[in-house]
Amino acid sequence: MTDFDIIGGQHEDPASIAFRDLLFLMVFSLVVVIFLLTFLINPVPKPDDVPLRTQILIEATWPSGTAYDVDLWGMGPDGIPVGWGIYEAGPALNLERDDRGKINDLSELNYEWMSIRTRDAGEYVVNIHLYNEYKEPLPVPVKVRVTGKGDIGEIYESEILLKRRKEEVTVVRFTLDQDGKVVEDSVHDLHRSILSER
Numbered sequence: 001m002t003d004f005d006i007i008g009g010q011h012e013d014p015a016s017i018a019f020r021d022l023l024f025l026m027v028f029s030l031v032v033v034i035f036l037l038t039f040l041i042n043p044v045p046k047p048d049d050v051p052l053r054t055q056i057l058i059e060a061t062w063p064s065g066t067a068y069d070v071d072l073w074g075m076g077p078d079g080i081p082v083g084w085g086i087y088e089a090g091p092a093l094n095l096e097r098d099d100r101g102k103i104n105d106l107s108e109l110n111y112e113w114m115s116i117r118t119r120d121a122g123e124y125v126v127n128i129h130l131y132n133e134y135k136e137p138l139p140v141p142v143k144v145r146v147t148g149k150g151d152i153g154e155i156y157e158s159e160i161l162l163k164r165r166k167e168e169v170t171v172v173r174f175t176l177d178q179d180g181k182v183v184e185d186s187v188h189d190l191h192r193s194i195l196s197e198r
Ligand SMILES: [Ca+2]
Pocket: 069, 070, 071, 072, 084, 098, 099, 100, 101, 112
């Protein structure tokens, strides 16, 4: 019996050790590659895919299946009106979904929403406007809700009646402080037209 046989008998064949090490390296490399691929396949989304980083959500809903074209209008601290045709101002305010009642709309839902993506300090104004009732009876009830993420919570929720075509109602105004919190007692609905400032 040679030394080699003893070694071979008591230990594994060097070739199989080498093979096992190689196999281990391959599996390890594969795990590393899969790990890296997970990041490559799920990278930070491209701008178009970015989930909406909404800090404050402004929603308007009116009766499903009706033809009323109600518009949400908003204005942030930069004083730039945002609404139909003017979809965003600064990084703060965006009209995310316009709903024209039955026009270009396969859904029965009548729902518009705006987002405030950064809580810039200053006053925000939220208005609704009846662009056209399209022969539907008046008034039209519009539910409006303004909800902030996390500690902000609900800022406003109520139903407003729009009584005539082109009527613009100030739903709610509120002010955010430097920390992005709603200033106490800043919530009110004193009329301020946004459409006239376009
Ligand atoms: Ca609309």
